[in-house]
Amino acid sequence: ALRTLSRHPDLADEDALAGLLLAELDRLARQQFGARPALVLLVQLNSLRQRLRAAAKVHAASVREGWQLIAVEEKFEAELDGLRLRARIDRIDRHPDGRLRILDYKTTDSGKAPLEAHFRANSGAWTDLQLPLYRYVYEQLHPGAAPVSVGYFNLPKSVAETRIELLDFDSRDGGLYTSAIEAARTVV
Numbered sequence: 001a002l003r004t005l006s007r008h009p010d011l012a013d014e015d016a017l018a019g020l021l022l023a024e025l026d027r028l029a030r031q032q033f034g035a036r037p038a039l040v041l042l043v044q045l046n047s048l049r050q051r052l053r054a055a056a057k058v059h060a061a062s063v064r065e066g067w068q069l070i071a072v073e074e075k076f077e078a079e080l081d082g083l084r085l086r087a088r089i090d091r092i093d094r095h096p097d098g099r100l101r102i103l104d105y106k107t108t109d110s111g112k113a114p115l116e117a118h119f120r121a122n123s124g125a126w127t128d129l130q131l132p133l134y135r136y137v138y139e140q141l142h143p144g145a146a147p148v149s150v151g152y153f154n155l156p157k158s159v160a161e162t163r164i165e166l167l168d169f170d171s172r173d174g175g176l177y178t179s180a181i182e183a184a185r186t187v188v
Helices: 004-005 014-033 039-066 114-118 130-141 176-187
Strands: 068-082 082-093 100-106 150-153 164-168
Touching: 004 014, 004 039, 004 068, 004 082, 014 039, 039 164, 068 130, 068 164, 068 176, 082 130, 100 130, 100 164, 114 130, 130 150
Parallel strands: 100 150
Antiparallel strands: 068 082, 082 100, 150 164
């Protein structure tokens, strides 16, 4: 249903966006589960409706800030030390000032911060390299591109916590991105 946002990249009206998202959810649900889904599915669909309304609010605010959704579920492929990396990126946004951000939709019970999900500060260890590798793949395919940020579009159970949250590589002496890519090279 979130792909619907790419068909309306300049729409900043929260209610209109919510209407589009909910209509698409209803269409997909009917297609997948028929006219009368089981009660357990109705409960899940209600939860999805709440999350999509919250997504519409966050997306609308993002558009008002100047961000434009330019790609959804984009497939990318690049190489890291002889290993082929394939990525399907949920969402890429561009700001008029040239900045880019790559976002991964997360529909978890709690909206974890990207840094917390990827890096253990107490041990200095990387536990997940998804977002740093998204940046790496994008930059390999677009050398000299504008600065690329990566993060989550969190859609947690508590819809009041729906937000876009970036992985701040510069929050710890600026070496986190380099550290992540070195960890990926170690894995390779």
